[in-house]
């Protein structure tokens with residue numbers, strides 16, 4: 404089932420408040436159009452009825468996609484600082500729905516699902532894109548860390564993320580994007596050979612892979628957000 408609820412937001416341009424239908428839950432197997440809308444960044448785009456300003460509703464969403472093998476919980480970007488608590492909460496939700504605490508039938512479905520936690524639309528869209536192309540999202544986060552060491556300049560700062568925008572035979576189109584506004588700051592390409600190098604050296608990357616996969620928020624940003632799980 405795909406569930407929608409009424410959300411009230413205030414227009415940033417004219418301050419008019421309006422009600423919109425926001426998705427609380429998306430079943431992409433029944434509504435592949437919603438998967439496509441997340442992938443092409445049209446999902447939950449709305450227009451202010453008073454002044455016509457284009458706006459986008461923040462994600463507060465559970466997403467199930469058995470065909471792609473992906474289950475995720477998406478939260479607004481401003482909640483990224485609470486990722487440790489949300490990882491625990493979302494893991495609990497997954498366990499009840501498709502994991503250890505679910506029915507046998509649900510666990511069978513769950514075995515083929517990659518559970519993830521995301522913040523904001525760019526990260527959510529990227530998880531779908533990588534899954535669609537059969538890519539290991541952990542390896543892609545390792546590639547980003549590798550790229551940070553190679554790039555002459557990177558607009559790395561809080562609220563700005565590095566995301567894959569397109570996957571091709573040759574490699575990946577990356578964007579530096581402001582999470583909340585979705586403004587793209589920079590674009591560059593990386594060759595697929597760089598990913599192959601990482602995949603050919605699993606031992607060298609094992610410590611970072613281990614840090615990234617502690618919890619369902621698989622994102623390089625967790626490496627510089629506070630003390631992390633090791634300190635707890």
Ligand SMILES: [Zn+2]
Nearest residue numbers: 414417451454
């Ligand atoms: Zn307006």
